[in-house]
Amino acid sequence: MLRRRWSAEAKARILEEALAPGANVSAVARTHGVSPQQVFAWRRKAIRSGEIVVQTRGSEAEAQSFAPLEVAREDSGCTSGLEIVIGDATIRVGNDVAPTLLTEAIRAVRSA
Template sequence: MQSAPKSRPGTFTVIEAAPDRLDESPALMRRRWSDEAKTRILEEAMMPGANVSAVARAHRVSPQQLFAWRRKAVRSGAIAILPAKPEVQTQGFAPVEMSHENGACAGGLEIVIGDATIRVGSDVAPALLAEAIRAVRSA
């Protein structure tokens, strides 16, 4: 759909405005946090396993503000973020026993972990099997 052609040239009206607060808008006071309060909240947020957003909500601070405080403290050298220690997992071999039914190899797999047994067919997805093994190990 097209608009009809204009018969007269377009004119523009220039409106001059001065930036000013509206009389009806409330004045919002910014909270000022002392360095001690920031340090206390940051220490709580930096504890192992701490949820930064939950800590921020508990102290009525936005998570973005808390992350900004942390970024500023790290850049200034006030705190240092240590890399997480990698979990050391030792790899080992498990004994494998082959079972034969009527002289033929069975079409499935049986995995025994402790007192739990996982039986799967040959058509199971490797990702699903790995997830099942992790679930049994963590239980």
């Protein structure tokens, strides 16, 4: 198998396309005939070198934070559901809730 050499301009163009909001890195890679792993490696290298800066939500980078998790058990010792507090909103679900529904609820509360 031949190794291809990509110019700095070609890499930059592919990375710009891959970093666009909503872009699928694998689809971008296929379009240009490169493996997704290679695009991820180029991105990682560019981020580490400071050539590109990845920002989250809006114009300023935001640090990720984690909420404390407390598991409350009933007298029987098993959990019967889940309670998620996001700001002043509380989501209470049973243990049979579909993960996709829970994900949609969390996203809705966070965006409100």
